[in-house]
Amino acid sequence: MTRYEHLARLLAERIEQGLYQSGERLPSVRSLSSEHGVSISTVQQAYNHLEDRGLIQPRPRSGYFVAPRRAQPPLPRLTQPVQRPVEVTHWDAIRELLDARHSPEMIALGGGTPDLTQPTIRPLWREMQRIIQHEETCLSGYDDMAGTLALRQQVARLMLDGGSALTTDDIVITSGCQEAISVAVRAICQPGDVVAVESPSFHGTMQILRGYGVKVLEVPTDSQSGISLEALEMALEQWPVKAVILVASCNNPQGFIMPPARKQALLSLARRFDIAIIEDDVYGELAFSYPRPETIKSLDHEGRVVLCSSFSKTLAPGLRVGWIVPGRWRDRVLHMKYIGTGSTAVVTQLAVAAFIRNGHYHRHLRRLRQHYQRNYEDFRCRIRSDFPCGVCVSRPQGGFLMWLELPESLDSVCISRELRAQQVQIAPGTIFSASGKYRNCLRLNYASAFNEQTARALRLIGNVIAHHLAAQAGA
Amino acid sequence: MTRYEHLARLLAERIEQGLYQSGERLPSVRSLSSEHGVSISTVQQAYNHLEDRGLIQPRPRSGYFVAPRRAQPPLPRLTQPVQRPVEVTHWDAIRELLDARHSPEMIALGGGTPDLTQPTIRPLWREMQRIIQHEETCLSGYDDMAGTLALRQQVARLMLDGGSALTTDDIVITSGCQEAISVAVRAICQPGDVVAVESPSFHGTMQILRGYGVKVLEVPTDSQSGISLEALEMALEQWPVKAVILVASCNNPQGFIMPPARKQALLSLARRFDIAIIEDDVYGELAFSYPRPETIKSLDHEGRVVLCSSFSKTLAPGLRVGWIVPGRWRDRVLHMKYIGTGSTAVVTQLAVAAFIRNGHYHRHLRRLRQHYQRNYEDFRCRIRSDFPCGVCVSRPQGGFLMWLELPESLDSVCISRELRAQQVQIAPGTIFSASGKYRNCLRLNYASAFNEQTARALRLIGNVIAHHLAAQAGA
Structure with a gap:
């Protein structure tokens, strides 16, 4: 972990634990620099990173403030599938998903591909x-x-x-x-x-x-x-x-x-x-x-x-x-x-x-574990800040996949179709059930390093969900 | 094709066509050398090759003679399997066959492995x-x-x-x-x-x-x-x-x-x-x-x-x-x-x-085709000379596999077991039938270059078949 990542994690923990309250002003760049014995630019990087994760907000000429606290999204409920043996369907939807992974323009958050860019x-x-x-x-x-x-x-x-x-x-x-x-x-x-x-x-x-x-x-x-x-x-x-x-x-x-x-x-x-x-x-x-x-x-x-x-x-x-x-x-x-x-x-x-x-394998695994955990945290923060209330999110303890449950009335098949038109791929929940459940759920892949593009994709997903929710409320 | 192979093939054709009759003395090494404009050692190599194939025999101080002519082995008959749908069995026999291909001492004439030694x-x-x-x-x-x-x-x-x-x-x-x-x-x-x-x-x-x-x-x-x-x-x-x-x-x-x-x-x-x-x-x-x-x-x-x-x-x-x-x-x-x-x-x-x-592929294929055809001819000659009468042999037009039908009373499962004890592997006919036919048949793989070892293996197979035939006749 680099210095700025270390510092960012420390600050994130303090915010999480309530040591810095929502709306409170954070220490100045200069004071953090001397407190932790790191350079000004390291602190600046750490703050940029926390801002990207939606945890803090800059105010012109006043420094950084803890972003309005949003509760951790609730967990998905215990599922209630059909309780009898059924035949599996949905091959067409899966083929769509598999074919889309080869489109270079697509931001692919729907598939099961791991991160392939690690030097290890x-x-x-x-x-x-x-x-x-x-x-x-x-x-x-x-x-x-x-x-x-x-x-x-x-x-x-x-x-x-x-x-x-x-x-x-x-x-x-x-x-x-x-x-x-x-x-x-x-x-x-x-x-x-x-x-x-x-x-x-x-x-x-x-x-x-x-x-x-x-x-x-x-x-x-x-x-x-x-x-x-x-x-x-x-x-x-x-x-x-x-x-x-x-x-x-x-x-x-x-x-x-x-x-x-x-x-x-x-x-x-x-x-x-x-x-x-x-x-x-x-x-x-x-x-x-x-x-x-x-x-x-x-x-x-x-x-x-x-x-x-x-x-x-x-x-x-x-x-x-x-x-x-x-x-x-x-x-x-x-x-x-x-x-x-x-x-x-x-x-x-x-x-x-x-x-x-x-x-080489254990070295590679060590790196992957850290990488995926960091990505997960970045995704979680983003979802907390960019997604509307009422979206439940699973809390992975490993791997690079997470499960979202939207309000019951929403349709992730429609949402995924809309997103695909904007070059963002998600996996609609329906393919994870043999009996047609989980139409209001979706799976996200957080394997790739969190960056500007991913942030934009998550914002877009959040917007589309919010839009569908608003449409429902208006109807 | 090398010079000696060319000469050997020419002589084999003449024997095949009856220009040199069974028992007849062949031209001396010296006269062939001057007739074809090749070295003494090339002629000697060609004669050695024909001897290996069982087409000619040397007699001390008299030169080479055409081996006693044996008829081309007859073709296997039209098969007569059970004429109703059956369930396939024989997995155990196939596993034995597949496992044996990894034994380095075994001369593997039973499997489907191609020749892997070609430089192309x-x-x-x-x-x-x-x-x-x-x-x-x-x-x-x-x-x-x-x-x-x-x-x-x-x-x-x-x-x-x-x-x-x-x-x-x-x-x-x-x-x-x-x-x-x-x-x-x-x-x-x-x-x-x-x-x-x-x-x-x-x-x-x-x-x-x-x-x-x-x-x-x-x-x-x-x-x-x-x-x-x-x-x-x-x-x-x-x-x-x-x-x-x-x-x-x-x-x-x-x-x-x-x-x-x-x-x-x-x-x-x-x-x-x-x-x-x-x-x-x-x-x-x-x-x-x-x-x-x-x-x-x-x-x-x-x-x-x-x-x-x-x-x-x-x-x-x-x-x-x-x-x-x-x-x-x-x-x-x-x-x-x-x-x-x-x-x-x-x-x-x-x-x-x-x-x-x-x-590279077409060059490699050209080489393989010649290689397998030559091997087939070598195998055919050997079988003609070393196997007892009554063995029917298929006449492949390609690939590297041939099918032998032994007299009805013989059991290729027994024969293959005996041969395996002597480090020679063949494929018993039974695995090629769902209904337990072809107990008197076997398949040979002629992919590997014909050499001293293969010649010995074929002689051994011929001997074991002859032995079983004699035992049947005596019984």
Whole structure:
């Protein structure tokens, strides 16, 4: 963290704690400079940054004042999805979302792409260069179906951070987390089966369920503690559920980390009803706090939990390197992997393995965690200052996605269409539900560094929401 | 072709044509040397080569003699599979086969790996190095679901060789041909549907059908002209077939190229019964003769044919780069691709695109075609000399796979087990049938350059077959 960032954070905390009250004058640039032993320009940068975040306001010839205090936006309520198994739809809306990510003019706050500009990723490409030069002959042939041993060794090491001690035989490399979830579903389920999911839930997973003819049972989910175990228990009593799929650590789209005790309780519930747990851990390493949260998999001693993950959110989605820990379904998972893609490209696997082995990965993760947390804070401040009252906002504990619940009467599909015309992309809430819920919700991606462009986009989103609200009130 | 290879081929042709009769003395080394204006050592090399192929025999102090003439082995008969839809099995046998390819001591004649030692592939890795250096930023993000435009442009160019004029929108890049066939099946079929296949048929495709709960109807197939249209027509009248999947050009496992008129007749049949054709063209560019055979896809003007292919047989399977021309099923294919893997790795796609664009691919193909044809001739000669009578052998017109039919009473599963204990791997015929046929058949891979080791392996296979035959006769 630079000096000015350090100072800005300190001041922000003081404002947050009420040491400087709303409307109060802040210390002069000169006095802060001598108090903290930093240059005038450092203080000025810190103040500029706080102004950008909407926390303070300058008054000509009078200095800086704490901006009128606006309450922290409330949290989204516990969701109330349709409580019966349904078939997934919404593929068209998802394709629109996926296609838009390639438009260079669009400010893309709707997709799941991570920040790709961090310099700590560069050694990855150097490792790949080296591998091509020195291991050319290893790159051509069919890979082991389970994936390259060198990478499985490194993944086993990473999994220790989440609390799991695994051997290389416990791991199967996949073409991204999407293939991991896809083979997991096909290994465990049959067409016509029912799978329980968090609600809202990642649209890609629900499309996998749809593609395999599996019905989805959406379970009420709290924006801070995750899936409602009480609602899940009732659902399990009522429906023949085969598995539950969830993103328990740094949830997509809400950003929560399920508390350890609830993870344990979920596992007990799964054991009682003899269902599988498919744990999508693709954001788990991006928790803001360190060490990372333990996985549900780490609590599992009977191979009931299938963990799916990838390097798409922590390194680069263009690599298509992920993995699955298939537990008791290893043979079926290998079969489904063979059927789907045969094996995974070798050069990308070896490059990632070398990147981890040589210590670059943990350095990169450290940087990403700070980066995403800072971006989140910037987004939160902006939303607080620029969005109308009545917008509820989730409080992510990791990852780079947040969930907004607008007043019930608003339609995020219309809003997203209006915004798209102005080159701002958001993800409308509807694609996160199989039963057409969340029309008044949306998901934002705060992965990219906060800048003038993002600030403008957020202001625009706030304005469009306010405009819709006013129109409703007038009607 | 080197001088000695040229001379050897000339002499082999003369023996083949009967200009030199069985048992007859061949010209002396000295006289051939002056007749052809080549060195003594060149003639000696040519004679050694013919001796290795079993065409001639040396007699001490007397020179070389034409080996006792053995008739060309007969062709396998028209196959007679079970004529009703069945469920595919045999996954365990296939896993054994796939796992064995990673044992370094094994002489692997059972798998589908191409020759990876040709120097003409090296520019591929240089292109990849260059791309990493100059286009690093393009490699990280999520790719277009349909694949990188640069590669789709090159694939569209390649498809012209097979007779199809396509746009880049007609092509979707996949993670190998296995993913192409997998998404094709899932786009076209529902669980419980029936799909017709050649019999024998590529085991990987049948596993895909099994994985998706689709039943297989095996259709009698001729080792030279391909699937029996008469039998297929009867099957279509009798069963609710959704699609036919076949390898019409350089078939796996038999090596035939279906004549153009039969390809056209097949398409008419498909139109009459309104079924889809999934054309696996992964070996099509490896036809011994040039230009390559036209695809069924090139005859299709209504999007009924879905072509699946990859660079796994022509470049390197470790790349996992393939493609599909989905015809009228484009939207569903994209959906299934999204569900299965999301997208394909970028760096490998761009490397292949540059390799083709810069003219390396056609040079490499030319070399491979000659290489595989030469290997095939070497294998054929060896089999003729070292295998017992009664073994029928297919006559490939391209690719690097051949099919052997042993006398009915023999069991290739036993034979392959015996051979594996001696570090020689073959593919037993059973995995090429859904209904447990072809226990007396096997597939050989002749991709690797013929050498002392391969010669020994073939001799061993011949011996084990002869031994089993003798044991049968004695019993």
